Amino acid sequence: MTTPPRLGHANLGLGVGLRAAHFDHILRHQPAVDWFEVISENFVDSGGRPRHVLRQIAERYPVVMHGVSLSIGSTDPLDFSYLGKLKTLAREVDARWISDHLCWTGVLGSNTHDLLPVPFTEATLAHVAARVRTVQDFLERPLVLENPSSYVTFAHSTMSEWEFVSRLAEAADCGLLLDVNNVYVSSFNHDLDPDEFIRSLPHHRIVQFHLAGHADYVTHLIDTHDHHVVDPVWELYRTAHQLTGGVSTLLEWDARIPPFPVVHAEVLKAKRFMGERLPAPPPLTGIAPATTPPAAATTSRTPPQVPHPLHHLRPEVA
Amino acid sequence: MSRGPSRRSGLRDVPVPVPVRTGTGTGPALPRPPLDVVQQWFQAVVTHPAGVAAGAASPAAQRLVRLDRGALEQLVRRSRRLTAEQRLEIYANAYYARLLECLRDTFPVLAQVLGAEVFDSFAFDYLQRYPSRSYTLYRLAESFPRFLDETRPEQPRAADSTAAAGPAWPDFLIDLATLELAIAEVFDGPGAEGEPLLAPADLLARRAGGDFAKARLAPVPCLRLLRFGYPVNAFYSSARAMRSRQPVESPEILDAHAAPEPASADGAAAADLPIPDPGEEHVALSRTDYVVRRYSLTPFESAVLAALVAGATVGDAIAGAAAASELPDDELAAQLDAAFRRWTIAGFFRAATS
Numbered sequence: 001m002t003t004p005p006r007l008g009h010a011n012l013g014l015g016v017g018l019r020a021a022h023f024d025h026i027l028r029h030q031p032a033v034d035w036f037e038v039i040s041e042n043f044v045d046s047g048g049r050p051r052h053v054l055r056q057i058a059e060r061y062p063v064v065m066h067g068v069s070l071s072i073g074s075t076d077p078l079d080f081s082y083l084g085k086l087k088t089l090a091r092e093v094d095a096r097w098i099s100d101h102l103c104w105t106g107v108l109g110s111n112t113h114d115l116l117p118v119p120f121t122e123a124t125l126a127h128v129a130a131r132v133r134t135v136q137d138f139l140e141r142p143l144v145l146e147n148p149s150s151y152v153t154f155a156h157s158t159m160s161e162w163e164f165v166s167r168l169a170e171a172a173d174c175g176l177l178l179d180v181n182n183v184y185v186s187s188f189n190h191d192l193d194p195d196e197f198i199r200s201l202p203h204h205r206i207v208q209f210h211l212a213g214h215a216d217y218v219t220h221l222i223d224t225h226d227h228h229v230v231d232p233v234w235e236l237y238r239t240a241h242q243l244t245g246g247v248s249t250l251l252e253w254d255a256r257i258p259p260f261p262v263v264h265a266e267v268l269k270a271k272r273f274m275g276e277r278l279p280a281p282p283p284l285t286g287i288a289p290a291t292t293p294p295a296a297a298t299t300s301r302t303p304p305q306v307p308h309p310l311h312h313l314r315p316e317v318a
Numbered sequence: 319m320s321r322g323p324s325r326r327s328g329l330r331d332v333p334v335p336v337p338v339r340t341g342t343g344t345g346p347a348l349p350r351p352p353l354d355v356v357q358q359w360f361q362a363v364v365t366h367p368a369g370v371a372a373g374a375a376s377p378a379a380q381r382l383v384r385l386d387r388g389a390l391e392q393l394v395r396r397s398r399r400l401t402a403e404q405r406l407e408i409y410a411n412a413y414y415a416r417l418l419e420c421l422r423d424t425f426p427v428l429a430q431v432l433g434a435e436v437f438d439s440f441a442f443d444y445l446q447r448y449p450s451r452s453y454t455l456y457r458l459a460e461s462f463p464r465f466l467d468e469t470r471p472e473q474p475r476a477a478d479s480t481a482a483a484g485p486a487w488p489d490f491l492i493d494l495a496t497l498e499l500a501i502a503e504v505f506d507g508p509g510a511e512g513e514p515l516l517a518p519a520d521l522l523a524r525r526a527g528g529d530f531a532k533a534r535l536a537p538v539p540c541l542r543l544l545r546f547g548y549p550v551n552a553f554y555s556s557a558r559a560m561r562s563r564q565p566v567e568s569p570e571i572l573d574a575h576a577a578p579e580p581a582s583a584d585g586a587a588a589a590d591l592p593i594p595d596p597g598e599e600h601v602a603l604s605r606t607d608y609v610v611r612r613y614s615l616t617p618f619e620s621a622v623l624a625a626l627v628a629g630a631t632v633g634d635a636i637a638g639a640a641a642a643s644e645l646p647d648d649e650l651a652a653q654l655d656a657a658f659r660r661w662t663i664a665g666f667f668r669a670a671t672s
Contacts, residue, residue, distance in 0.1 A: 047508035049608030075354035315505030
C-alpha cells in the first residue's frame with residue numbers, strides 16, 4: 001500500500017463546525033478547540049462579517065473547508081467558477097483540506113440544494129471518478145468526499161454503498177470523510193448493517209470523521225444535526241477510531257444550536273471512545289439499526305425537518 | 319411542473335424515454351436508465367409542487383421514464399418500513415422545507431406581516447417560477463420582489479386600498495420585500511470596513527479650501543439608495559421593535575437557522591401593525607462594523623446622494639437636486655449641512671477627489 005494514512009494529512013484532533021451563532025463566543029473566548037470546519041458556501045462569496053470572522057479564526061485555529069455545492073455526482077458540467085472560489089478561499093484561510101459529499105444537488109442548471117443519492121453502478125462510478133480527478137487537478141490537492149445520509153436506494157444499483165465508496169476512493173485517489181452518523185442513518189433507512197459498512201471501507205483513506213445528531217421518525221431517520229450524538233453512533237465511532245488508528249473528528253450541530261460550550265463538550269465525549277486500551281469492537285450484529293428509537297434521539301411528531309448542513313446566514317441589521 | 323427538461327438546451331440532448339416496465343410488479347428495472355435520465359427524473363419527481371405521485375405521473379417525468387403509478391419500486395427500492403413513494407417524499411418535503419426556510423430568513427418582517435401560511439404560499443409559488451440555478455442559497459431570494467410584482471392582482475382590494483388612485487396593498491408588500499432583500503445583500507456584499515473613509519473633518523477642510531463644489535465623492539460599495547411608495551423602513555423598525563418585545567419561547571434555541579417561531583407569536587405581532595398609508599420614503603442602506611445600518615432621507619437628500627453616486631460633482635449634485643425641489647434655498651442649505659455631516663459620520667464615502 002503506497003497511500004499514506006489519511007493521505008498524509010495530520011490528525012487535527014477534535015473539532016467543531018463553525019456556525020454563525022457562535023461567532024461572538026469564539027472571538028471573545030478563544031475556546032481550546034483543536035480545529036474548525038466551515039461550510040464553504042457561507043464564505044466563498046462573503047464580503048461581510050462571515051468572511052471577516054473566518055479570517056480571524058483561521059489565524060488561530062486550523063480550518064477545513066466543507067462544501068455542499070460541488071455536486072460531484074451530477075451529469076451537469078462542473079462549475080469551475082465555484083471551484084475557483086473554493087481555491088481562492090482555501091489559499092486565504094490555509095485550509096488543511098477541502099471536502100464535499102458523494103452526491104448530486106441538481107441537473108439541467110437547477111439546484112435543489114439537497115444532497116441527492118446516486119445509483120451505485122459501474123457507469124456512475126466511472127462518471128464520478130473522472131469528475132473527482134478533474135476537480136483534484138483544478139484544486140491541485142486531493143478531494144475528500146463524505147458519505148451523505150440517504151433516504152432512497154435505486155433498484156438498478158449493482159453494488160453496496162461501501163463498495164462504491166471504496167472503489168471510488170481508489171480509482172480517483174481521493175480521501176474519505178466518514179460521517180459516522182450518516183452511516184447509522186443510511187443503514188437504518190436501507191435496512192443495512194452500519195458496522196459492516198464501516199469495516200468494509202479503505203481505512204487508510206479516511207481523513208476525517210463527522211459526528212452529529214439526527215431525528216428519529218420511527219420509520220426512518222433524518223440527518224438533522226439538531227441533537228446530541230446517540231449512543232449507537234458513539235459505538236460506531238469507537239469501531240471507526242480503532243480501524244483507522246484515529247483521524248480528525250468533527251461535530252456538526254446545525255439546528256436548534258445550543259451554546260458553544262455544549263457543542264464543544266459533545267465532541268470531547270469522543271475521548272471516551274479513543275483511549276489507548278480500546279475495548280474490542282462490538283460484534284457485527286451488536287449495533288444493527290434498532291427498530292425502536294434510541295433513547296437520546298429526537299423522536300419527532302412535527303412536520304418533516306430539513307436535513308443539514310444548510311448554508312444560509314441571517315443578516316445583522318441595526 | 320413548470321420546468322420541463324426538454325426546455326433546456328445546450329446541456330445535453332433531450333433524453334429518450336426509458337421504458338421501465340409498466341405495471342405494478344416489483345422486479346428489477348430493465349434496462350438500467352442512464353445516470354442523466356435518472357437524475358432528471360428524480361429532480362422532476364421530488365420538486366413537483368403536488369408531490370411525488372403527481373411528479374412521477376407528470377409529463378416531465380414520464381418523458382424520461384415511462385413508469386405507471388405504483389411501479390415506482392422498479393426504480394427506487396422500498397425499505398422494510400417505507401414504500402418507494404414514501405421514501406421519495408422525504409426528499410420532496412425537504413426540498414421545499416429547506417428553501418422556504420431560507421426565504422423566511424431573508425424576509426422575516428414580510429413573513430410576519432403575511433403570516434406563516436400566506437408567506438409560505440407565496441414562497442412556494444415563487445420556487446415554481448424561479449427555482450434556484452445557483453450554487454449558493456444567497457441568490458435564492460433575488461427575484462422575489464419581482465415575482466410579487468409579476469403576480470400582483472389586477473385590481474387592488476377595495477377594503478385594503480386607502481385611495482382609489484393611489485398605490486394598493488401589493489405595493490406595500492413589494493416595497494417591504496425590496497427593503498429586506500437589499501438588507502440581506504448589503505450584509506454580506508462588499509464593504510469598506512478597515513478602509514480610510516471621508517471623515518467630517520475632511521469635509522470641513524474641503525469646504526474651507528473652496529474646492530468642495532468640484533469634488534466627486536466615491537461611495538462605499540455597500541451604499542444602497544432606495545425609494546418606496548410606502549414607509550416600509552419605518553414599518554420595518556416598528557415590526558422589529560414589536561418582535562423584540564415578544565417573550566422568548568425557547569431560550570435554548572440560539573440557532574441562526576432555527577425554524578420560524580409559531581405564527582401565533584410572530585403573526586400576532588404583525589397583526590397589531592396596520593399596513594401604513596401610502597407615502598414616499600427615501601432610504602439609504604450602508605454597513606459599518608459588518609452591521610447593516612438604515613438611514614431615512616428627505617427627497618432632496620436622496621436626489622443629492624443619487625447624483626453623487628452616479629459620479630456628479632458635489633456642486634452639480636446639489637444644483638440638480640435643488641432645481642427639482644420646491645423647498646426654499648435656506649431650507650435646502652440647512653438640510654445639506656446636516657446631511658453631509660451625517661453621511662460622513664455614517665461612512666458613505668471613501669475619499670474625495672477633485
